[in-house]
Amino acid sequence: MLKKxxxxxxxxxxxxxxxxxxxxxxxxxxxxxxxxxxGACVAVxxxxxxxxxxxxxxxxxxxxxxxxxxxxxxxxxLPTVIDYKIAAIGCVFAVVVAxxxxxxxxxxxxxxxxxxxxxxxxxxxxxxLQFTQPHVHTGVLEKATGLVTSASHSFNLTGEMDATDFExxxxxxxxxxxxxxxxxxAVAALILILRGDISGGAFIGxxxxxxxxSYLVPMSGRIADSVxxxxxxxxxxxxxxxxxxDKRIAPRRHYYAFFYGLFIAMTSYIIVLTTAKENAxxxxxxxxxxxxxxxxxxxxxxxxxxxxxxxERALKEEQSAEEPAQESSPEDTDEEQIPExxxxxxxxxxxxxxxxxxxxxxxxxxxx
Amino acid sequence: xxxxxxxxxxxxxxxxTVLSSCMVISPVIICGDTLRNAEALAMAFTAITLLSVLxxxxxxxxxxxxxxxxxxxxxxxxxxxxxxxxxxxxFPGIITRIGIxxxxxxxxxxxxxxxxxxFFRMKRLKxxxxxxxxxxxxxxxxxxxxxxxELLAYxxxxxxxxDADTLISGLGQPFGGFIFxxxxxxxxxxxxSLFPAEQSTGRE
Numbered sequence: 001m002l003k004k005x006x007x008x009x010x011x012x013x014x015x016x017x018x019x020x021x022x023x024x025x026x027x028x029x030x031x032x033x034x035x036x037x038x039g040a041c042v043a044v045x046x047x048x049x050x051x052x053x054x055x056x057x058x059x060x061x062x063x064x065x066x067x068x069x070x071x072x073x074x075x076x077x078l079p080t081v082i083d084y085k086i087a088a089i090g091c092v093f094a095v096v097v098a099x100x101x102x103x104x105x106x107x108x109x110x111x112x113x114x115x116x117x118x119x120x121x122x123x124x125x126x127x128x129l130q131f132t133q134p135h136v137h138t139g140v141l142e143k144a145t146g147l148v149t150s151a152s153h154s155f156n157l158t159g160e161m162d163a164t165d166f167e168x169x170x171x172x173x174x175x176x177x178x179x180x181x182x183x184x185x186a187v188a189a190l191i192l193i194l195r196g197d198i199s200g201g202a203f204i205g206x207x208x209x210x211x212x213x214s215y216l217v218p219m220s221g222r223i224a225d226s227v228x229x230x231x232x233x234x235x236x237x238x239x240x241x242x243x244x245x246d247k248r249i250a251p252r253r254h255y256y257a258f259f260y261g262l263f264i265a266m267t268s269y270i271i272v273l274t275t276a277k278e279n280a281x282x283x284x285x286x287x288x289x290x291x292x293x294x295x296x297x298x299x300x301x302x303x304x305x306x307x308x309x310x311x312e313r314a315l316k317e318e319q320s321a322e323e324p325a326q327e328s329s330p331e332d333t334d335e336e337q338i339p340e341x342x343x344x345x346x347x348x349x350x351x352x353x354x355x356x357x358x359x360x361x362x363x364x365x366x367x368x
Numbered sequence: 369x370x371x372x373x374x375x376x377x378x379x380x381x382x383x384x385t386v387l388s389s390c391m392v393i394s395p396v397i398i399c400g401d402t403l404r405n406a407e408a409l410a411m412a413f414t415a416i417t418l419l420s421v422l423x424x425x426x427x428x429x430x431x432x433x434x435x436x437x438x439x440x441x442x443x444x445x446x447x448x449x450x451x452x453x454x455x456x457x458x459f460p461g462i463i464t465r466i467g468i469x470x471x472x473x474x475x476x477x478x479x480x481x482x483x484x485x486x487f488f489r490m491k492r493l494k495x496x497x498x499x500x501x502x503x504x505x506x507x508x509x510x511x512x513x514x515x516x517x518e519l520l521a522y523x524x525x526x527x528x529x530x531d532a533d534t535l536i537s538g539l540g541q542p543f544g545g546f547i548f549x550x551x552x553x554x555x556x557x558x559x560x561s562l563f564p565a566e567q568s569t570g571r572e
Contacts, residue, residue, distance in 0.1 A: 123535075124537070
């Protein structure tokens with residue numbers, strides 16, 4: 001249990017480090033406001049976690065600080081110029097409604113960040129989907145002007161993007177502060193997979209699903225573009241790392257996790273293709289939580305059956321080890337070991353009788 | 369005597385139709401997003417349920433259960449017709465917005481289930497006030513829910529604008545209604561558990 005808690009904290013630490021790196025990149029592009037938004041989300045989440053746990057008569061422990069990683073994910077999915085109140089309501093929703101009401105940290109059903117994002121998307125669509133251009137720094141308390149739609153939005157509508165490959169890698173195009181830094185996200189994914197912090201199967205499944213469908217059903221004129229752009233737009237890579245591959249939600253075995261990621265990616269690609277819905281992968285990841293739960297139940301049943309089969313095998317081995325000993329003992333007593341048995345076990349006469357009974361039982365059993 | 373009084377008032381709080389028994393929740397969730405909807409629903413629910421249960425209480429008890437339920441449904445459907453006509457007079461346009469949830473009130477759980485399970489086991493003189501409080505409990509919940517949801521989701525109270533800074537339009541949608549009602553049920557149970565009498569009855 002202690003090892004598990006330690007592992008959980010290490011995972012949280014690793015994820016926080018990668019998120020902080022993305023937050024730094026956001027600071028570079030959007031200024032101090034990105035950091036303030038991240039800090040506000042973390043503070044509100046921690047406060048909401050503390051208060052809701054107290055209301056549920058539970059203790060607030062260091063492990064409960066994992067809510068801060070969800071808060072940073074939320075902050076990085078939003079435009080930096082968003083109203084702080086909206087971000088705060090989103091964080092409270094993530095902690096209270098999406099997490100603690102369903103049993104808290106140990107019984108996660110939804111990704112809290114995904115649930116909060118979808119809630120904010122349905123409630124404040126315009127604020128959530130309008131961004132400033134990169135390098136436009138808005139003051140901490142200033143109201144943003146000159147807002148634009150994201151590059152994902154124009155890609156979904158036209159199938160084209162203005163940014164060069166270098167700009168795409170560096171995240172120099174309009175979109176959510178953390179979800180556009182593709183190079184950093186790729187590095188973060190690699191580190192987190194290698195350290196076992198996220199589900200590698202789910203991540204590979206998501207990327208594979210997107211690549212396969214974007215090759216088979218291209219959104220752009222050129223195949224290379226139609227494979228490249230769907231991966232970097234609509235928060236696909238960001239969601240693949242921090243939402244779909246979240247170990248708390250994704251199936252444990254890589255095989256099942258792969259298909260879980262694959263289904264999410266394919267469904268979200270089809271939705272983007274047919275409806276041009278922005279960031280559909282987050283919505284689909286949230287809707288696919290029953291599939292993750294079904295996979296987890298399947299894994300549990302398989303584990304139980306394995307354990308049962310193992311126990312039965314061990315029992316049979318024990319029985320088969322005992323049977324020759326029992327079968328050999330009457331013969332021994334008849335022929336050779338009479339003196340020893342005589343010396344050690346006084347009821348010598350009973351043993352042959354018992355063995356006869358056993359033989360009779362065996363015979364009747366065979367006949368039956 | 370005290371217990372008898374409590375059982376009459378149960379429908380209002382202790383055994384609230386929506387918050388405690390989680391019955392008739394679909395109109396509250398789907399249509400209870402504005403006060404006008406809630407008023408129309410509350411009016412229809414009150415009229416249909418009160419009249420239906422009162423009339424149904426005269427049906428002979430020795431009839432088979434299945435037959436009685438069919439008769440209850442027929443009676444409440446007949447009562448629904450004038451209620452709808454009245455609602456169209458008082459709330460023009462609202463009934464169309466409410467849609468299928470308005471006619472569904474004619475076969476709500478209070479008529480179909482609770483009549484046999486609860487009301488018809490009481491004497492008629494006791495049943496009438498108990499029924500009134502059950503209906504009042506539902507009306508109170510739908511009106512309170514609609515008031516809060518309308519204020520937070522649309523920034524209005526009974527279609528009048530108020531100076532609300534940040535609106536949470538998700539609360540006006542069915543999923544927001546589910547979440548809000550869930551939170552309300554949780555708060556209701558938490559408040560109930562504060563009272564020692566409720567705790568002891570809960571344990572029993």
